[in-house]
Amino acid sequence: MKLASNKRSLLRTATFLVAVLASALLAGCVGKPGDIYGDYYYDGYMVDANFSLGGFPIGTIYSNTYYQIQPGTYTVTYTLEDGYGYYYPAYYVSSYCYNNPGDSACAAYYYSTTYTCSENPGKLFGVNGADKQFDLYLSYTGLQTFGSMQARGPAPHLGTTTISRNGLLVTVTNRIEHLAPGQSIGGENIVGKSKN
Numbered sequence: 001m002k003l004a005s006n007k008r009s010l011l012r013t014a015t016f017l018v019a020v021l022a023s024a025l026l027a028g029c030v031g032k033p034g035d036i037y038g039d040y041y042y043d044g045y046m047v048d049a050n051f052s053l054g055g056f057p058i059g060t061i062y063s064n065t066y067y068q069i070q071p072g073t074y075t076v077t078y079t080l081e082d083g084y085g086y087y088y089p090a091y092y093v094s095s096y097c098y099n100n101p102g103d104s105a106c107a108a109y110y111y112s113t114t115y116t117c118s119e120n121p122g123k124l125f126g127v128n129g130a131d132k133q134f135d136l137y138l139s140y141t142g143l144q145t146f147g148s149m150q151a152r153g154p155a156p157h158l159g160t161t162t163i164s165r166n167g168l169l170v171t172v173t174n175r176i177e178h179l180a181p182g183q184s185i186g187g188e189n190i191v192g193k194s195k196n
Helices: 002-028 095-099 104-108
Strands: 036-042 067-069 072-078 109-117 132-139 142-145 159-165 168-178
Touching: 072 132, 095 104, 104 109, 109 132, 109 142, 142 159, 142 168
Parallel strands: 036 132
Antiparallel strands: 036 067, 072 109, 109 168, 132 142, 159 168
């Protein structure tokens, strides 16, 4: 009896060790996540003082060029000018700016958006996740991702949009904000931003 009990105990211990070893081997065989590459382009002319593009390299970056982006949630702020003196998003939310093209005070309105991108995870047996790419479109009507662009309408695309393309999920949220006199985007002198 005692010999059979020892054999069962030894068999259970061996089974447990094999399961732990197999789990460790499988966990070590998971491939690397795929890389994410993003680019951006925009309508009209960018108002540089209001432009901030989170997730992209700091310094000089160029539109229509792909850069490696880490998975995460990032903030983008921007104001556009169309070449005729209209500033966006002010054109949509301020009757004064709609009726007074060229007034630089209208550049105080800006899109404050966030976007989130997630990586393509690796797979078992050392298979790496596929690399993915996305395009941000800083339009007159708000930040959009490639594939979610809609015809320009009479109002900005506010709220949250999600698009999945080739397994890459990108979620965008658009808001419109307004700078008070003396405020700037990204500066330490911002005490608060008022929404309009």
